[in-house]
Amino acid sequence: MQIAQQILFVLLSAAAIWLFSRKAMQLVRNIRIGRSVNLSDNPGERTRNLLLLAFGQKKMFRNPLVGVLHFFVYAGFVIINIEVLEIVLDGIFGTHRLFAPMLGGFYTFLINAFEILAVLVIIPCVIFLVRRNIIKLRRFVSHDLDGWPRSDANYILITEIVLMCLFLMLNASDTLLQARGVEHYAAHPTGNFVISQFLQPLLSGTGDNGLVLTERLCWWLHIVGIFAFLNYLPYSKHLHIVLAFPNAYFNKLLPKGKMDNMLSIQNEVLYAMQPELAPADTPAPEKFGAKDVQDLTWKNLLDAYSCTECGRCSAACPATITGKKLSPRKIMMDTRDRAEIVGRNITANGSFQDDGKSLLHDHITVEELRACTSCNACVQECPVSINPLDIIFQLRRYLVMEESNAPAEWTGMFGNIENNFAPWKFSPDERDKWTQDV
Numbered sequence: 001m002q003i004a005q006q007i008l009f010v011l012l013s014a015a016a017i018w019l020f021s022r023k024a025m026q027l028v029r030n031i032r033i034g035r036s037v038n039l040s041d042n043p044g045e046r047t048r049n050l051l052l053l054a055f056g057q058k059k060m061f062r063n064p065l066v067g068v069l070h071f072f073v074y075a076g077f078v079i080i081n082i083e084v085l086e087i088v089l090d091g092i093f094g095t096h097r098l099f100a101p102m103l104g105g106f107y108t109f110l111i112n113a114f115e116i117l118a119v120l121v122i123i124p125c126v127i128f129l130v131r132r133n134i135i136k137l138r139r140f141v142s143h144d145l146d147g148w149p150r151s152d153a154n155y156i157l158i159t160e161i162v163l164m165c166l167f168l169m170l171n172a173s174d175t176l177l178q179a180r181g182v183e184h185y186a187a188h189p190t191g192n193f194v195i196s197q198f199l200q201p202l203l204s205g206t207g208d209n210g211l212v213l214t215e216r217l218c219w220w221l222h223i224v225g226i227f228a229f230l231n232y233l234p235y236s237k238h239l240h241i242v243l244a245f246p247n248a249y250f251n252k253l254l255p256k257g258k259m260d261n262m263l264s265i266q267n268e269v270l271y272a273m274q275p276e277l278a279p280a281d282t283p284a285p286e287k288f289g290a291k292d293v294q295d296l297t298w299k300n301l302l303d304a305y306s307c308t309e310c311g312r313c314s315a316a317c318p319a320t321i322t323g324k325k326l327s328p329r330k331i332m333m334d335t336r337d338r339a340e341i342v343g344r345n346i347t348a349n350g351s352f353q354d355d356g357k358s359l360l361h362d363h364i365t366v367e368e369l370r371a372c373t374s375c376n377a378c379v380q381e382c383p384v385s386i387n388p389l390d391i392i393f394q395l396r397r398y399l400v401m402e403e404s405n406a407p408a409e410w411t412g413m414f415g416n417i418e419n420n421f422a423p424w425k426f427s428p429d430e431r432d433k434w435t436q437d438v
């Protein structure tokens with residue numbers, strides 16, 4: 001029986017790791033669909049961003065209560081999973097609490113700390129579920145979350161609660177079996193743990209066989225749940241618990257209001273206004289701006305996969321607030337959805353085969369793009385250093401420069417800039433005329 005469990009465990013672990021690795025490689029491939037951009041400059045400032053924004057969750061603490069609750073879920077979940085190392089080794093070797101005899105009293109201290117953390121994970125998860133489903137915060141009930149994204153958030157919170165409860169019930173049944181001197185469990189007694197001891201009365205009426213069954217059930221469900229969580233992660237917004245780190249590191253270091261100039265356009269302006277500064281023989285770009293995910297940079301796509309769908313960007317966006325069609329959260333979700341479609345196309349065909357669709361028009365509409373005021377509020381608010389505006393700019397550039405798709409008011413302004421070097425329709429020679437009456 002024991003050896004059968006060990007074989008089953010090894011097969012299950014191998015399958016879970018293989019499936020996860022395969023999906024992780026597809027994810028990396030999908031992110032690399034984007035254009036290359038060099039973001040290796042200034043490693044000191046990038047490391048600082050990594051520590052402050054990702055590890056320290058600096059922006060989450062702008063609301064201290066939510067920041068603390070989120071930190072408990074994140075830190076608790078990560079730290080408790082150190083316990084998984086022992087569970088995996090026990091599963092492979094058929095041992096019982098392998099680390100207990102090695103670590104002695106420190107082992108009891110660790111498990112006590114994990115149990116306290118488990119409670120500190122459960123409480124915020126319950127609060128977050130209430131916020132989403134009972135209080136219904138505005139940013140969690142808007143239409144861009146309809147369907148799968150709304151369920152996804154709930155599934156993850158419920159799974160975390162279940163995993164933590166299984167961990168506590170596992171310890172409660174185990175320590176009870178130790179106290180009863182049941183073989184395999186009593187060999188290395190650990191004594192009761194700080195939280196699970198209060199769950200023992202729920203199990204004390206169960207016979208030894210029933211208790212062993214409960215302990216095994218909790219053990220298996222706990223580890224299967226963790227493997228399932230691991231493989232669910234790449235399909236979920238909770239991928240941010242991994243991608244927030246590289247995303248913070250590769251964050252844009254330019255001041256928020258500073259736009260990346262398009263070199264080719266900049267050179268055109270130089271030819272017109274300061275030809276002596278214009279470089280000769282600058283090749284014209286194949287395309288101005290971006291139409292599809294292949295035209296965006298890999299950082300834009302990393303942004304899309306890192307989005308937590310929290311909606312803080314949309315809650316601060318003046319276009320969303322005033323009822324326009326634009327929601328920066330939807331821009332990120334659409335970009336990720338399109339990257340997934342293109343990725344699946346590549347997997348099926350070996351290389352991308354034109355499917356007659358694109359990010360611009362089929363996912364993100366002209367109306368959405370025109371509604372953006374370029375205010376940067378979404379960039380400022382995002383807790384995981386995402387820049388929806390950068391994607392909007394690139395799509396809008398394609399719209400205007402490749403499709404000449406702009407409202408009449410803009411077209412007039414573009415003509416004036418081209419002819420008069422200013423948005424107004426006065427000739428440059430007349431520009432100073434207003435001073436004559438002063």
Ligand code: SF4
Pocket residue numbers: 313316317318319320326327328371372373374375376377378379388389392
């Ligand atoms: S930059 Fe555009 S998308 Fe971002 S908050 Fe401002 S208006 Fe909204």
Ligand code: SF4
Pocket residue numbers: 306307308309310311312313314328329332381382383384386388
């Ligand atoms: S872009 Fe940032 S702020 Fe907006 S939903 Fe995604 S994670 Fe939240």
